Amino acid sequence: MAEEPAEGPLRGVRVVEIGQDIAVPYAGRLLRLLGAEVHKVEPPAGDHLRRRAPNGTSAGTGGLFRYLNAGKSSLTVDTAGPDGYALVAALCADADVVLVDEGLGAVAGLDAAVAERTGTVVRLVDFAADGPYGQWQASDLVLQAAAGWVSPRGRADGDPVPVGGRLGEYAAGTYVAVAGLTGWRSQADGPPVRALVDRMSAIFNTVAFDMLRRETLVELGYTQTRYTAYIPGPMPCADGMVAVNCLTGQHWHDLCTLLGVPEYADRYVEMRYDRGDMAAFYAAVRPWFAELTVAETVELCQAFRVPAAPITTGATAPQLPPFRERGFFVAAPDGGLHPGPPFRLRDVPAGALGAAPTLRQRHADA
Structure with missing residues (x-):
């Protein structure tokens, strides 16, 4: 059995979550953290984020699935069979909030069951229904491009690249959770x-x-419309990578002084907008970074008031002082670490969620 709902302001609120992948399950997780009872509706083979078991079934669970679905119940539905459809309809009828993904993360065939609801229903689609692409479905890459995230990242000769980490799905899930709560x-x-x-x-x-920043500058009368580079950007150190970003001419001047390359100190605009002779610059400064650890590099840059931060991995992120001292990463109920709640409430702290459900694992009262 899944654990009882966490203590919180939504204790006693029943949520039905119909969707796969990240967005709607993340919305369900946020409401679960507030104490809601969340029932996850999956297709017969299970959410495709479940890791396949050796026998080919979807009984196993991957790390991302476990994070997104901790403490929920699981219900699988074969929409070709009347019993499964009736069960979902009854579950929706008794729910306070129903969250439905109608994009590429949809669980097909349940439109009528959801339509019979008399309470809150939040539907997630890929494009606004009243827009020119209202009936389209799209991948994360296409949606990022449509929203203006895809760009060469400051490289005039580079190919456009998206933002990593499925950030758009988590953003959409947050909006779904807020809509459901409202x-x-x-x-x-x-x-x-x-x-x-x-x-x-x-x-x-x-x-x-x-794109938006550039268009705004043009509207304000500025003529500079070229994409800017984040300089010097990622740099390899003795034990990892560090990201350094000179946002102002003063940052650049101070960094060049620190690195011992004063001949570049007055070339900020050239290097950031036209890229200048970046190959020669990198050749001159890489040995400086290579001799220092990431921690030493960050400390020196910050002493000179130059923005710098470690480039982390899953193994090193929990050791960063801001995360460690705030206790941001917490022990997962089934082993390892995962991010804790993205909010803190003084009077009703988020409770432990318990493990993610196995396929068709239900609460006792579901």
Whole structure:
């Protein structure tokens, strides 16, 4: 059996989550952290993030699945069979909030079951229904491109690249959770709540990007419209990588002084916008970085008030002082570490979620 819902402001609230992959399951996780009881509806073979077991079934679970679905119940539905459909319809009818992914993460065949709901329903689609692409479905890469995230990252001769880490899916999931929470709060004194969240708008509104900044500068009368480079960017050190980003001419001047290359100190605009002779610059400064550890490099750069930070991995991120001292990474119920709650409430702290469900594992009262 899955553990009882965590203590929290949503204790006693029943949520039905119909979707795979990241976005809607992440929304369910956020509500679960607030104490809601979350029932996850999966296709017969299970959410495709489940790691396949040796016998070819989806009984195993991968690390990402375990993180997104900790403490939930699992229900699989064969929409070709009447029993499974009726079970979902009954579950939705008794739920306070229903979250549905209608994009590429959809669990098909349940539209009518969801339509019978009288409470809050939040639907996630790829593009706004009233826009020119309202009926389209798209991959994460296409949605990032539509929202303006894909760019050469400051390299005039480089190919456009997306933002990594499926950040857009987590952004969309956050909007879905907020819509669900808002609907639940308002539905007691009003009509049934129907909310529509689209991934493209969620991505567009989450992260500032070069295209919008450049267009805004042009509207303000600036003529500089070239993409800028993040200089000097990632640099290899003795024990890892460090990211250094000179945001101002003063940063660049101070960095060149620190690195012992004063001949570049007054060439900030040239190096950032036109790229200058970056090959020669990197050849001159790489030995300096290579002799120092990441920690030593960050300490020196910050002493000179130059923005610098370690480039981490899954193994090293939990050891960063800000994460370690705040206790951000917590022990996962089934081993290892995962990020803790992205919020803290003074009076009702998020409770332990328990392990992710095996396929068709249910709460006792479900």
